[in-house]
Amino acid sequence: MNSAPSAAPGLQTISKRLQRLSLLKDAEIAALEAAEHEVRWWPVRREIVAEGARMREQRAVMSGWACRQHVLLDGRRQILCFLLPGDLIGIGGLGASDSFWSIVAITAVATCRVPIAEAGSSLAEAYALSDALEQHHLLAHIIRLGQMDARERLADWLLETRDRLALVGLATVDRIPFPLTQEMLADALGITSVHVNRTLSAMRRDGLVEKSDGSIVLLDPHRLQQLVDYKPAWRARASSTDS
Amino acid sequence: MNSAPSAAPGLQTISKRLQRLSLLKDAEIAALEAAEHEVRWWPVRREIVAEGARMREQRAVMSGWACRQHVLLDGRRQILCFLLPGDLIGIGGLGASDSFWSIVAITAVATCRVPIAEAGSSLAEAYALSDALEQHHLLAHIIRLGQMDARERLADWLLETRDRLALVGLATVDRIPFPLTQEMLADALGITSVHVNRTLSAMRRDGLVEKSDGSIVLLDPHRLQQLVDYKPAWRARASSTDS
């Protein structure tokens, strides 16, 4: 399961996600689905975008997990956000400037190029919404890191990640695939891996979560939710011109 | 100095800042400068954008400080970012979705509307660059909160804020106007106001910073800079189509 594309690359993941964000025209859907056949695979740990590079092409993740990260001089690493199937790379504010972060494959990752959207098109609107969602997650992360203790950070992150994965059909209300090491999660949540471990143990003891296979099971999503006053970033809308 | 616009509103702050980010056409500059005459003043503590509201118009800060913030159920507050003179409101990713944060005036704030940019215009490019800068600051904030201790957070924030203010001529390399209470700074940096105080005292003792009037003086910018491996988010570029 290295660079060999053994697993299905998740065809239509991107087109479907964008269709949930915004209604697309048939031609746009076709263009997206066509793009999804030109897959590029990245092995574990490979840099997908190097630090300081400028994005020239717009891509999207078809399958696998990646992360945007920044490493300090002394080796401390902050994972800025995870990139999940369906997420766009190099679109929106984060694509415009030269970056001081890199994007690294956590599992084997499949990406494809994504068509340029004409200004004003439905596709452009979908991209903009996806961008806005990403921004939302960044701000939510700031709140996690700035105000929440370890247990709250875990709970909030689990719920957010569940919802993001559910948007592409990869998670259910109480089950989240989990390919990360506790150290990666620690680098994302701004605590040490030892403390992630302790906090997860405590939550397990309290009947909040459970591990099974490569997944985390939320035993009591409702209790988790009120623990952090979690509100989903996105709710299906009938159209973008509602009241 | 309340709602009465006693201080000059900082005419041309916005147009000048955008011109430093990207070369603008005369007509665009004229449009911006015209817009800067229709000033709207906000008194201290007034909500400029309410939580959950959707931005309908694009504005910019002409003078004064504001902040984007989110308050948790139990009263904890996270300041997501500060809005300084020249900063745009409601442009880019943060304008697209309905927000879960509000924008509040910290000092008296003057804003004006800002023209809509035609797709592909130089003005649109300037807006995009401003948006990218804002994104950069959000990511930098995540790193501060996730990986840095109190002293590093302070140093990093001071340097970033200096550079942002210097971009509109409001700070020099070693002097930053400082209208915040320590509690606001605490809510931004994810520590308590008591600890902000202690950390600032320690930095004062170490000859790093100093207070004078409503400003903070950086006594040793270079030492501060290497304390956190600070790199400016923005450096003047000859043009956007460089090698």
Place this chain on the structure above:
DNA sequence: CGATCGTTTGACAAGGGTCAAAATGCGTGG
């Protein structure tokens, strides 16, 4: 001149970090 807000300081508590070792899991090769 009181009232109020912000800063400063102290004593103490606690959440989380550090270091190190043991336990568990897992892919590889024999």
Place this chain on the structure above:
DNA sequence: CCACGCATTTTGACCCTTGTCAAACGATCG
């Protein structure tokens, strides 16, 4: 199928940074 080596998880003991509570101090304003 077993044995080995490596990565990850788990646990314990101890320490340090930061939070909490409270009081004193200082400045600003009606």
